Amino acid sequence: MxxxxxxxxxxxxxxxxxxxxxxxxxxxxxxxxxxxxxxxxxxxxxxxxxxxxxxxxxxxxxxxxxxxxxxxxxxxxxxxxxxxxxxxxxxxxxxxxxEIELAYRFCPYPIVAITGTNGKSTVTSMIGHVFEQSGVKVFVGGNLGKPFISCLLEDQNWDLIVLEISSFQLENIKEFCPYVSIILNITPDHMDRYKDFRHYTDTKLKIFKNQKENSFLILNDDDPILSKIKTEKVKVLRFGKEEKQNRAAFLKNDSIEICFNGIKEDFSVKDIPLLGEHNIINTMPVLLVAFIFGIKKSILQKAVSSFKPLPHRLEPVFKKQGILFINDSKATNVDSAIKAIEGIDASVILIAGGKNKGLDFSCLAEKAKGKVKHAVFIGESAFYMLK
The missing domain is CATH 3.40.50.720 (NAD(P)-binding Rossmann-like Domain)
Structure with a gap:
């Protein structure tokens, strides 16, 4: 070009x-x-x-x-x-x-691209941290931090590009083709931008449309949409909570078990410095990417355990009179709010609200029963949440 x-x-x-x-x-x-x-x-x-x-x-x-x-x-x-x-x-x-399409056409480096409704930033950052700790020259960006195209302006060569990719960025791709694509989940979001949930879903799935046989697609097999994806044009690795025949990563006896290329390894969940079971699940694609690139288990364990949680994502702020205050302001849709509530092993006082994105809050109300002690709703979506 x-x-x-x-x-x-x-x-x-x-x-x-x-x-x-x-x-x-x-x-x-x-x-x-x-x-x-x-x-x-x-x-x-x-x-x-x-x-x-x-x-x-x-x-x-x-x-x-x-x-x-x-x-x-x-x-x-x-x-x-x-x-x-x-x-x-x-x-x-x-x-x-x-912009990611333009950058891709000039990028000579292998790309790991992560999308999904929730968890993208944590997984992207953790993958970047793992490779940095392994001595790899890695650029981490996209929808997180610096734009993809900025790495082509820096006066250095990269070993790997790790990108958080939003649905907005996928709308106008044509040739964009990562070596590894990861889809964490697909639940309703941005319904103020997309005509319906199907349109949003189809946009997310564009991330792997150009991938070839020698590349990898990592999917959350617990997600009802992603579990139905069948493709033979790319190597598919699936992960989920329970052990199943087709899964490359799953939970077993308080450990994450990885099955890749005939190799079996387990990683204790106690080494994962993140709150919530969903973050244990989100660590699985991180481990799978590391295995694809041949990172040793000893380095991988140390890197994961030294990862610092991102701000505003189930972030403990302070504790007073036995009450733990947690900042989860990056939970900007129903599913991420549900995962946060499920991830806290205590009764919850919920402060929630903000921009109205046309979402259905009925699922949140159902999950809040018996777990949320009090709720305070704020912002333009407060009226819809109260209903």
Missing amino acids: RLFGKKVSIIGLGITGFYTALFLKKNGADVYVSDIKGMDELKKEYVDKLKYLGCHIKACGYDEKTILDSDILVLSPGVSSDLDVVKKAKECGVEVIA
Whole structure:
């Protein structure tokens, strides 16, 4: 793919749009960036740097004429494909792609990509930590921290790229093909963006659509959607709570047992420094990825046990008068809230709410019975949760 002399538009000037513009400019493209925010709302550092490099910036909306006259349109993750200008661009023959698609086309390194409704950041960070502790030069990013494309701007070679991938980022991929794909779970979320749950699910499943026979797909076999996936074009490794014939990882006698390429190893769950059974399950794909790349058990055990939990994810804050205060503010959908409640071995006072994403809270109400002592609802979703 040649970028030199190409006219490329970017919608969205957040961190992803910024690094995308830097990469495009470095490769000789004529870059146009637009954002619905006003100029004073955009990060001044981004605006000044891009203007200095000769990028064209349009605030307070989109320059439709420029976009429709572009060779390529790159969408930032927060930008919906349903925007009229995006639809028109596709109709006019403009190639519309995601930032991860652009980065992939120039990335010479193996990629481990993690998606799912919940648990992505923890699993992505833990995989990155395991490889760092093993002496591997690993870039960790995507929907977590730095955008994928930023690794191509750094003056070093990588051994491995580990990416958290959201459904938004998967909407406009064409060739994106990880060496290892991981899908942790699929439950309703972002129903304010997708027309229905099927649309959301299909978008998540795009992560492995381009994978080949020599690559791996790791699936949570306890998930009712993922357990039904059948494919022969990629090596499938399944994990789940109970031991089953087709599972490469499962719980057995307070240990995670791994069965891979004729090798059996067990890892004590006591070494996992995370709250909740769901986080024990989430450690399974981390171990499987390590086995795929041949990391020794002794190094792997030490790396997992030294992992520091991410902030805002079942994070113990302080304890007073026998009450433990836990920050789980990254639980932004029903399933993640349920997993948090299930993961606490005590009665719970629940403070929940926030943006209304069109979710059904009936399952949360059912799980809260007998476990949640008091509940306080806040934000625009409070009314719907109270019902």
